[in-house]
Amino acid sequence: MATESLTELPVTRIRPTHGWRFLNLRELWEYRELIYFLTWRDIKVRYKQTAIGAAWAIIQPFFTMVVFSLFFGKLARIPSEGLPYPIFAYSALVPWTYFANSLTQATNSLVGHQQTITKIYFPRVILPLSSILGALVDFVIAFAVLVGMVFFYHHKGLVGLPVVGALWTIPLFVLLSMITAFGVGLWLSALNVQYRDVRYAVPFLIQLWLFATPIAYPMTIVPERWRALYGLNPMVGVIEGFRRALLGKGTIWGPSLTVSVLAIMVIIIGGIFYFRKMEQTFADVV
Amino acid sequence: MDDVAVRVENLSKRYRIGEKVSYRALRDEITRLFTAPFKKSKKGSTGEKENGHILALKDVSFEVKRGEVLGIIGRNGAGKTTLLKILSRITEPTEGYAEVHGRVGSLLEVGTGFHPELTGRENIYLNGSILGMKKAEIDRKFDEMVAFAELKKFIDTPVKYYSSGMYVRRAFAVAAHLEPEILLVDEVLAVGDFAFQKKCLGKMENIAGEGRTVLFVSHNMSAIQQMCKRVILIDQGRIIDDGESLKVVNRYLGNIFSNVKTEQVWEDKETAPGGNRVRLRRACVRPEDGVPTDTIYVTTPIVLEFEYWNLIPDVRLNLTVALFNEDGVFVFASVPLQEPVWDGKPFPASLFKTTCHIPGAFLNNGVYFVRMQIVEDHMTQLFVDPEVVIFEVYDSVEMRSKHGGWQGKWLGVVRPDLKWTTEMLKS
Numbered sequence: 001m002a003t004e005s006l007t008e009l010p011v012t013r014i015r016p017t018h019g020w021r022f023l024n025l026r027e028l029w030e031y032r033e034l035i036y037f038l039t040w041r042d043i044k045v046r047y048k049q050t051a052i053g054a055a056w057a058i059i060q061p062f063f064t065m066v067v068f069s070l071f072f073g074k075l076a077r078i079p080s081e082g083l084p085y086p087i088f089a090y091s092a093l094v095p096w097t098y099f100a101n102s103l104t105q106a107t108n109s110l111v112g113h114q115q116t117i118t119k120i121y122f123p124r125v126i127l128p129l130s131s132i133l134g135a136l137v138d139f140v141i142a143f144a145v146l147v148g149m150v151f152f153y154h155h156k157g158l159v160g161l162p163v164v165g166a167l168w169t170i171p172l173f174v175l176l177s178m179i180t181a182f183g184v185g186l187w188l189s190a191l192n193v194q195y196r197d198v199r200y201a202v203p204f205l206i207q208l209w210l211f212a213t214p215i216a217y218p219m220t221i222v223p224e225r226w227r228a229l230y231g232l233n234p235m236v237g238v239i240e241g242f243r244r245a246l247l248g249k250g251t252i253w254g255p256s257l258t259v260s261v262l263a264i265m266v267i268i269i270g271g272i273f274y275f276r277k278m279e280q281t282f283a284d285v286v
Numbered sequence: 287m288d289d290v291a292v293r294v295e296n297l298s299k300r301y302r303i304g305e306k307v308s309y310r311a312l313r314d315e316i317t318r319l320f321t322a323p324f325k326k327s328k329k330g331s332t333g334e335k336e337n338g339h340i341l342a343l344k345d346v347s348f349e350v351k352r353g354e355v356l357g358i359i360g361r362n363g364a365g366k367t368t369l370l371k372i373l374s375r376i377t378e379p380t381e382g383y384a385e386v387h388g389r390v391g392s393l394l395e396v397g398t399g400f401h402p403e404l405t406g407r408e409n410i411y412l413n414g415s416i417l418g419m420k421k422a423e424i425d426r427k428f429d430e431m432v433a434f435a436e437l438k439k440f441i442d443t444p445v446k447y448y449s450s451g452m453y454v455r456r457a458f459a460v461a462a463h464l465e466p467e468i469l470l471v472d473e474v475l476a477v478g479d480f481a482f483q484k485k486c487l488g489k490m491e492n493i494a495g496e497g498r499t500v501l502f503v504s505h506n507m508s509a510i511q512q513m514c515k516r517v518i519l520i521d522q523g524r525i526i527d528d529g530e531s532l533k534v535v536n537r538y539l540g541n542i543f544s545n546v547k548t549e550q551v552w553e554d555k556e557t558a559p560g561g562n563r564v565r566l567r568r569a570c571v572r573p574e575d576g577v578p579t580d581t582i583y584v585t586t587p588i589v590l591e592f593e594y595w596n597l598i599p600d601v602r603l604n605l606t607v608a609l610f611n612e613d614g615v616f617v618f619a620s621v622p623l624q625e626p627v628w629d630g631k632p633f634p635a636s637l638f639k640t641t642c643h644i645p646g647a648f649l650n651n652g653v654y655f656v657r658m659q660i661v662e663d664h665m666t667q668l669f670v671d672p673e674v675v676i677f678e679v680y681d682s683v684e685m686r687s688k689h690g691g692w693q694g695k696w697l698g699v700v701r702p703d704l705k706w707t708t709e710m711l712k713s
Contacts, residue, residue, distance in 0.1 A: 009387045009388040009389075009467060010387075010388065010389070011385055011386070011387050012375070012385065012386045012390070013383070013384075013385050014372060014373070014375060014378075014379065014383065014384040014385065014386065015379065015382070015383045015384075016378055016379050016380055016381060016382075017378060033415055033420060033421050034415050034416060036415075037411060037412050037415040037416075038412075041401060041404065041408075041412055044403075044404065044408070045401055045403045045404065048403040049403065116416060117376075118376065119376065119392075120374070120376065120392070120416060120417065121374055121375035121376050122416065122418075280377075280378045283371065283376045283377040284301060284377055
């Protein structure tokens with residue numbers, strides 16, 4: 001409006017940036033509504049024009065669990081820490097599926113929003129971030145089935161109810177897998193802008209990563225001296241911790257979890273700096 | 287008090303060559319034959335090359351006062367869009383400094399962030415929020431936007447069922463209600479119908495009338511003169527003129543029209559444009575029964591002639607031509623698929639002449655840029671010139687008088703004279 005005083009107008013200064021930058025948290029806070037709207041859109045359109053809609057959120061981990069139970073549990077007789085194999089596998093598949101899906105979506109988020117990126121400014125980091133937040137809805141649905149399974153197996157006397165004292169760590173491990181997916185997603189989405197090979201490599205990467213994580217098998221089959229190294233895979237600590245929090249069975253809390261958390265920190269901080277460095281060229285390259 | 291809205295100081299933007307050509311998967315290579323070399327060479331011919339870099343903007347400085355409507359004109363690839371992209375922070379400058387006082391809104395991203403599966407209502411919120419509006423602000427202006435777009439009935443229908451007109455109206459309604467202090471407009475007049483153009487211009491005038499600032503990029507010179515008192519002309523990344531709009535527009539148009547070249551000849555086989563595989567000897571455009579200096583009217587059948595040396599025997603060559611009009615619109619491309627003798631046959635090392643016939647009563651009046659490339663096996667580009675000939679098509683007097691003396695340029699990219707019939711049917 002013409003009556004507005006000039007002194008109130010925000011001044012945007014535009015100049016080339018040099019060097020490494022961390023997240024501009026104040027700016028992200030100003031854009032919080034956009035984070036909300038993009039997340040909301042991701043959720044809203046995900047199962048549009050699908051016949052069974054949100055059931056896909058359950059089908060993916062559930063049928064993987066069925067196949068794992070049959071081949072790894074029944075036929076290969078892989079140990080499951082004294083738990084019924086189905087719940088042993090499913091309790092890991094729920095956070096894993098969340099991780100895998102949100103990582104895939106985060107990786108493709110920048111390229112998928114090519115049009116928006118080349119036509120308007122906003123902190124680019126919002127795109128992978130909202131992919132990861134949007135995938136949480138699927139996690140919640142799959143988690144509800146997991147809770148049902150806990151009660152079912154408890155009813156049959158095969159698992160104990162979770163200890164209240166351990167339950168509070170569940171959100172913590174969910175948060176850790178979010179941060180991991182976000183950290184890796186920052187790297188891969190920025191790389192994907194330059195090299196579309198990334199898009200093809202990600203399904204393969206996730207498949208390998210699945211077997212390098214104690215999902216179909218317990219961590220205990222990894223020899224003790226290797227476990228700290230094994231923890232370099234951040235999902236090792238996340239999955240074992242999640243399973244332990246819910247079922248009371250899980251292995252080492254110590255070295256491998258610490259290594260995992262450290263690995264996550266390195267990935268996320270490196271990812272932020274790398275992303276922010278590459279961000280300047282996204283609109284030119286994408 | 288300082289009443290500057292935009293201040294730009296020594297702004298430069300350098301792209302690495304190849305950076306502007308976006309990634310494509312292998313299966314897109316075939317389409318790339320037509321598009322990507324064009325983008326590359328166009329940049330190369332207009333921007334300034336230095337050591338593998340292209341300067342899209344070079345040392346640009348200007349100031350815009352609050353409430354001013356500034357027109358920005360120049361040929362395609364001159365750097366106009368790059369400038370707006372820097373001011374809206376989409377891309378960063380390589381050097382220099384700019385400051386922008388107030389919120390920046392742009393009409394260059396009409397419809398950005400739309401999702402076809404979402405309803406009109408949902409898309410208004412999503413689009414508004416991408417453009418930088420707060421939810422409360424969208425709530426407040428929602429009814430107004432729906433009324434503006436005349437879409438009340440369809441507001442809860444997924445936009446994939448919208449007609450393109452509805453889509454554009456809806457998108458524009460959101461952008462127009464952004465109420466930024468500084469509005470950047472890039473070529474909005476290229477889309478939409480006449481009524482929509484009027485609406486756009488009207489909205490821009492309102493915005494300017496409220497003391498806000500508009501930066502307006504367009505190839506439409508009459509709109510530029512109607513909207514802007516001051517215009518800057520950008521050429522090869524530099525501001526070459528800045529001043530009163532009539533003066534600058536005339537200089538720009540003079541540039542374009544003086545560039546008309548209907549014939550080019552290179553007699554020396556060693557230095558002619560091309561490489562060690564093909565070299566161009568002559569390119570010309572002329573009326574079918576005339577010479578290159580003759581005037582071409584909208585009714586005149588035209589031929590494009592290219593003479594070239596093929597230096598390596600047994601190569602299957604074919605030419606492609608693409609026409610662009612003075613607004614930078616890609617009018618058409620043509621490949622000699624109907625060529626009766628040489629199409630698909632290996633060419634011996636010799637001098638060849640290929641002719642392309644453009645029928646009369648097809649092109650609109652205006653200036654056309656002919657881009658020509660010579661391709662081997664429909665795959666490998668051996669030669670390209672984005673402006674091998676440039677010609678002007680004049681409005682014909684006979685056609686004018688037939689139409690009650692309508693003087694202006696006809697709307698539309700082409701102006702074909704089609705076969706029409708009317709019959710009286712018994713009722």
